[in-house]
Amino acid sequence: MEIEKTALDGVVIITPARHGDSRGFFSESWNRQRLADAGIDMDFVQDNHSLSQQVGTIRGLHFQTPPRAQDKLVRCGRGRLYDVAVDIRAGSPTYGQWVGVELSFENGRQLLVPAGFAHGFVTREKDTEICYKCTDYYAPDCDRALAYDDPEIGIDWGVSPGSAVLSAKDAAAPRLAELDTPFVYEAHP
Numbered sequence: 001m002e003i004e005k006t007a008l009d010g011v012v013i014i015t016p017a018r019h020g021d022s023r024g025f026f027s028e029s030w031n032r033q034r035l036a037d038a039g040i041d042m043d044f045v046q047d048n049h050s051l052s053q054q055v056g057t058i059r060g061l062h063f064q065t066p067p068r069a070q071d072k073l074v075r076c077g078r079g080r081l082y083d084v085a086v087d088i089r090a091g092s093p094t095y096g097q098w099v100g101v102e103l104s105f106e107n108g109r110q111l112l113v114p115a116g117f118a119h120g121f122v123t124r125e126k127d128t129e130i131c132y133k134c135t136d137y138y139a140p141d142c143d144r145a146l147a148y149d150d151p152e153i154g155i156d157w158g159v160s161p162g163s164a165v166l167s168a169k170d171a172a173a174p175r176l177a178e179l180d181t182p183f184v185y186e187a188h189p
């Protein structure tokens, strides 16, 4: 298993080992002990799986507010997607900044998106599936969206303007400047 830091503190790329043989491969897509040994011990309680049929489908940016905030461990089950995390922790030195990582069935990479970050992705192949583990249950009252195309954040989704496939909720999401973020940055000791 490889763990790489990103430009945003707390957002990391995890690549589990794949054991290939004549049948294909075997991979431990999540092993609590191995991650805990690497300093990432999270109590996941819900697994999510969604299918996006069209290339250029954008889901996000989403987060749940405290006390129902979620850490998410994201991977691609089929196809290819570009996964994005945006720092929305008030007082963070990287507030409003984003990182994006391509996750695919092929590369087996995973992105850890902790609470305090908004999460979203765009699909780069037809019929792309995303799978992710969450540390809290879905709580519709705490579910929030942030505009994927907020120019202040400036995410390069690789999709021409106006052509993204979106939910009604995401098409109407507020911008960062309108967000009263419930997250406060806490520096590591």
Ligand SMILES: Cc1cn([C@H]2C[C@H](O)[C@@H](COP(=O)(O)OP(=O)(O)O[C@H]3O[C@@H](C)C(=O)[C@@H](O)[C@H]3O)O2)c(=O)[nH]c1=O
Binding pocket: 048, 050, 059, 060, 061, 062, 063, 072, 119, 120, 121, 137, 138, 167, 169
């Ligand atoms: C997120 C979620 C949705 N639902 C339901 C609500 C609704 O009827 C249907 C679709 O919900 P949404 O439109 O919110 O699905 P989607 O746009 O795929 O939302 C997801 O986007 C990605 C980027 C995330 O990070 C996730 O946390 C989640 O917010 O599924 C659940 O039952 N459980 C859940 O955990």
